[in-house]
Amino acid sequence: MFLYIYLEIISGVIGFIIIAILITYLLKHLVIHNTIKKSVAYSLLILFLIAVISGLLANKTYPPNFAMPLFMHSHTPDQLPASIPFNKIIYFLINKNKFEKVDNISADANLVPENDQKPDSDGIVRIHLTTKEVISEIAPGIYFNYWTYNGQVPGPMLRIKEGETIELSLTNDITSLHHHNIDLHAVTGPGGGATLTDVNPGETKTIRWKALNPGLYIYHCAMPNVSTHNSHGQYGLILVDPKDPKLTFEKVDKEFYITQGEFYTIGQTGKKGLVPFDSDALLDGKPNYVVFNGKINNTPLLHAKVGDKIRIYIGNGGVNLISSFHIIGEIFDKVYPEGAIGENSSILKNVQTTAVLPGGSSIVELKLDVPGKYLIVDHALARMNKGAWAILEVSGPEQKDIFSGLDNKSNTETNMHNDMHME
Numbered sequence: 343m344f345l346y347i348y349l350e351i352i353s354g355v356i357g358f359i360i361i362a363i364l365i366t367y368l369l370k371h372l373v374i375h376n377t378i379k380k381s382v383a384y385s386l387l388i389l390f391l392i393a394v395i396s397g398l399l400a401n402k403t404y405p406p407n408f409a410m411p412l413f414m415h416s417h418t419p420d421q422l423p424a425s426i427p428f429n430k431i432i433y434f435l436i437n438k439n440k441f442e443k444v445d446n447i448s449a450d451a452n453l454v455p456e457n458d459q460k461p462d463s464d465g466i467v468r469i470h471l472t473t474k475e476v477i478s479e480i481a482p483g484i485y486f487n488y489w490t491y492n493g494q495v496p497g498p499m500l501r502i503k504e505g506e507t508i509e510l511s512l513t514n515d516i517t518s519l520h521h522h523n524i525d526l527h528a529v530t531g532p533g534g535g536a537t538l539t540d541v542n543p544g545e546t547k548t549i550r551w552k553a554l555n556p557g558l559y560i561y562h563c564a565m566p567n568v569s570t571h572n573s574h575g576q577y578g579l580i581l582v583d584p585k586d587p588k589l590t591f592e593k594v595d596k597e598f599y600i601t602q603g604e605f606y607t608i609g610q611t612g613k614k615g616l617v618p619f620d621s622d623a624l625l626d627g628k629p630n631y632v633v634f635n636g637k638i639n640n641t642p643l644l645h646a647k648v649g650d651k652i653r654i655y656i657g658n659g660g661v662n663l664i665s666s667f668h669i670i671g672e673i674f675d676k677v678y679p680e681g682a683i684g685e686n687s688s689i690l691k692n693v694q695t696t697a698v699l700p701g702g703s704s705i706v707e708l709k710l711d712v713p714g715k716y717l718i719v720d721h722a723l724a725r726m727n728k729g730a731w732a733i734l735e736v737s738g739p740e741q742k743d744i745f746s747g748l749d750n751k752s753n754t755e756t757n758m759h760n761d762m763h764m765e
């Protein structure tokens with residue numbers, strides 16, 4: 343386990359001996375030529391070579407699974423570093439034209455399932471998801487190899503009820519280069535389902551579980567190295583409605599689905615072309631892009647009308663950053679902190695910013711009183727320069743009793759830069 347320390351010590355000691363011998367020779371003989379015998383020179387070269395090899399090996403011998411208990415095979419890095427295996431990178435580059443090119447990787451923020459879905463005749467709710475590796479744009483002209491559920495980021499929002507028994511089948515598309523699986527935080531059992539759904543390309547596996555707790559939960563791929571899979575876009579939300587009808591959400595005019603996520607790429611932020619994944623930046627927690635629903639969306643992601651009451655289901659696929667979810671110019675009338683719902687769960691009122699943890703969620707409700715374009719942001723605002731913004735467009739008549747500029751003819755045009763570009 344501590345081999346790397348021994349090798350570093352050997353490397354250091356040999357390096358010191360070589361320098362000491364060289365200095366001694368130089369001091370004894372003022373001129374360098376003809377002073378070092380061939381045998382001494384060869385010995386020094388061999389020692390130097392050993393030092394170099396030891397030094398190189400020292401950096402390769404950190405046990406890759408030091409951070410996890412070995413029995414958690416679905417989650418441990420287990421011989422797989424954060425970087426993508428070199429042979430997979432080469433295969434991808436040679437065959438990149440064979441991967442599906444998706445025009446718009448963003449999940450449709452409007453696609454929130456209804457609360458009235460019925461189980462099959464045998465009482466089981468059946469869900470099918472497909473993992474697929476595709477190419478799409480993080481921003482115009484910036485292409486990335488996304489790993490997805492159903493070819494979108496986030497994966498589809500799922501909705502079930504507390505107490506239901508679910509059969510979830512996971513297929514790994516035949517074109518995938520990697521194994522994938524699914525860990526649903528709504529599942530009670532080891533690995534959240536990941537241990538039973540490790541699927542090879544072309545393979546399908548099914549898990550059955552009972553939804554014991556209501557709540558809004560993240561699901562994500564938990565195949566080693568987990569953070570590498572997550573930071574390629576493999577996450578989504580599953581809502582478990584409480585079985586007690588008195589505790590279910592009241593009807594609102596619109597419901598939306600948003601997740602925040604990070605992308606780590608080699609080179610400068612904004613560099614165009616097919617940008618490779620950067621595992622060092624992942625481990626350092628320094629993403630090039632922080633985005634809502636998988637990419638930088640220049641056009642409004644959410645649409646609503648003045649007077650609408652809306653609910654937003656928010657997730658954070660992470661993997662490193664806590665989101666300070668905020669809508670500039672709006673106040674959340676209600677927040678269900680950390681996506682907790684059900685009996686005796688706390689509801690906060692009149693909230694400006696809600697924390698959405700990596701692997702966590704939040705639910706917010708707000709009434710839209712004034713028309714215009716609103717920026718949805720992570721209020722760690724430097725992340726806006728990395729793409730952490732989206733637009734909520736509210737249409738309808740002006741509401742001058744609530745908001746008006748005394749020097750302006752119209753206040754529907756908010757002073758917002760909706761044509762931001764990544765420099």
Ligand SMILES: [Cu+2]
Nearest residue numbers: 522563565571
């Ligand atoms: Cu995966």
